[in-house]
Amino acid sequence: MKFSTSFVHIGILKKHLKLKSFFSLKRTLWDDFQEHVNNSSLHSLSGAQIDLKDSLFLLHKNQFLLNKIASLFKTIEVIRLDAEFNKIPADLFIQILNFLPNLDWIRISGLPSYEDIYKCDPDINEMNSFLKNNKITKLTLTNISNFEQISMIIDLFPRLQYFALRSKIHIHLESLLRWTLSKIRENNIFHPMIICIFGAEAEHDQVQKFQQMIDSENLLKDYTIHRRLNRFYLQWK
Numbered sequence: 001m002k003f004s005t006s007f008v009h010i011g012i013l014k015k016h017l018k019l020k021s022f023f024s025l026k027r028t029l030w031d032d033f034q035e036h037v038n039n040s041s042l043h044s045l046s047g048a049q050i051d052l053k054d055s056l057f058l059l060h061k062n063q064f065l066l067n068k069i070a071s072l073f074k075t076i077e078v079i080r081l082d083a084e085f086n087k088i089p090a091d092l093f094i095q096i097l098n099f100l101p102n103l104d105w106i107r108i109s110g111l112p113s114y115e116d117i118y119k120c121d122p123d124i125n126e127m128n129s130f131l132k133n134n135k136i137t138k139l140t141l142t143n144i145s146n147f148e149q150i151s152m153i154i155d156l157f158p159r160l161q162y163f164a165l166r167s168k169i170h171i172h173l174e175s176l177l178r179w180t181l182s183k184i185r186e187n188n189i190f191h192p193m194i195i196c197i198f199g200a201e202a203e204h205d206q207v208q209k210f211q212q213m214i215d216s217e218n219l220l221k222d223y224t225i226h227r228r229l230n231r232f233y234l235q236w237k
Helices: 027-033 039-043 063-073 090-099 114-120 125-133 147-156 173-186 206-216
Strands: 007-013 016-022 048-051 078-084 105-109 138-144 162-167 193-198 223-228 231-236
Touching: 063 090, 090 114, 090 125, 114 147, 138 147, 147 173, 162 173, 173 193, 173 206, 206 223, 206 231
Parallel strands: 007 048, 048 078, 078 105, 105 138, 138 162, 162 193
Antiparallel strands: 007 016, 193 231, 223 231
């Protein structure tokens, strides 16, 4: 039997799993996509959201708990994930994602390095499986510390239609957008996308600066860009 709850929090205490199930959506995840999903459709979405932010590091080298997590995921149709991956080894990062083949929306805080990911499995079987089968189209990357994290996201999730970026440090916003668009082009991604950049300290003419950069460097042709509060939305078809 599969559960159809909206939000599931998984806590781990020593060798036991603690599962909490709620029938209300977790607002912090949906805030990243609220401009593109209206409230009525939001609450009618099927599948569960999994919160693993406080538990993942306890799964390292604990096959017993990992097996229990894998078994649990088979009973829940998980399409949304909120997790911190910066505190776990790269092989566990790939394993967790492979446990959730129906993921569509994901919020990530931190990532393993490229080097760690490709060292963790010499045959890269799990990596190839994930790249081939993942269905993730909406992703928020938080706590960005370097642009290589953006490159990794674009490599790992080529089907993205919505990509939101939040930085934990002050980053030059034009450089952030330039890097993102360049990597999308390098990966030959041509389908429609929306990029959302959070810029709480952005200048009042930031939209014009983005437009000037995009046009002068020929990064995009048919696009629209607008600002709503501290967010900048770039869209093309």
